[in-house]
Amino acid sequence: MKKVIVSFLLAATSVFPAASQTYNELCEQAIAATEQDSLQQAEDLIRQALKLEPKNPHNALLFSNLGTIQRSQGRLEQALESYTFALNFTPRSVPVLLNRATLYMEMGKEDHARVDYSLVIDLDKDNQEALRMRAYIYMKMRDYKLARADYLSLLKLNPTDFNGRLGLATLEQKEGKYPEALALLNGLLTDKDYTQRETQAVLYVARAGVEIDAGQPDLALIDLEEAIKLDALQAEAYLMRGQLYLSQQKKKLAKEDLEKAVSLGVAPGDVRDLLQQCK
The missing domain is CATH 1.25.40.10 (Tetratricopeptide repeat domain)
Known part of the structure; x- marks a missing residue:
């Protein structure tokens, strides 16, 4: 975020006329505050500049930076207002x-x-x-x-766009085109650009999902086990494997996996009914 804010502010100050020196100084001070992660100070300086010259067309950059600061602090409604103000200047x-x-x-x-x-x-x-x-x-x-x-x-x-390829595979799955989805996922799994363990785990989980829909639960279990070996914190793998175990009446194993999924961040409400079925 810091680099984005700084780059915007640098762009702004490079085109401000000399007559707006105080405006320039405020923007330069905002840059310095941002570089020091003093975001509240940077916000105050931006607001001073906006108040000083409310009609300056370059305020679009300041509003955009203000929105980014607010977003980083979780002040989403205020960030939305700031981005919208920026777009009022440059739609x-x-x-x-x-x-x-x-x-x-x-x-x-x-x-x-x-x-x-x-x-x-x-x-x-x-x-x-x-x-x-x-x-x-x-x-x-x-x-x-x-x-x-x-x-x-x-x-x-x-x-080679990873999310594009994965998204298209998911789309093929949703349309019931399982061979096409598997072909795309197999291509990603063998791609040398995606050998990181966490990425591979995500792909194995995705392929397991297709295999389940295609009526191949045994293959899905193999992929889910591989995903967990690669990334023991892969909550979706435990959730999916727990559901598979439950469908096979392996209630003890299902309960262990579902509880593990919750411990890794899956919302308890999402598995409450499944855990009831494990009794």
Whole structure:
């Protein structure tokens, strides 16, 4: 975050006229405060600059930086207001639109995020972040046709994009195209760019999910065990394996895995009914 804020402020101060020296000084002091992680001081300095010259067109950069500071502090509603103020100055700013879209995602306002990502794509049709995230939103909306179009556009631009490939595999799974989904996941598992243990664990869990849907629970168990060997903190693997054990009436093993999943962060409410069935 620090680098983003500093870069924006540097861009702003480089174009301020000499007549606005005090405005410049406030911005420079805000940069220094940010570099020292004194974010409250940086916010105060930005607000002073905004108050000094409320109509300065470069305030878009200051509002954007203010929003990023507020977002880092968990003040999401205030951050939203700041990003929106920034867009009042520069409604076609791709970086600010992306910032606001990301914030909307954090706030659970996915439809609002989709609108901002769509605006970005209208301005920059090859923007990979916007394509990736809009595809994800469309998939959650079960608009698989539009999700596929965005994933294919993303992968045409960047065939090695991990999230694009994984997202497309998930889409194939949701549409019941299990061989296609498995082919994509097998390709990711053998890709030398994704050999990190945690990444491999995620892929084994994803493949296990496809295997379960395809009626291959034995293969799924093998993949889930491999995922846990690679990453013992992989909560989804325990959750999925617990559900498999329960379907096989292995209630003791199921209970152990489900409780382990909860200890790793799965919401207790998500497994309450499953644990009841383990009795």
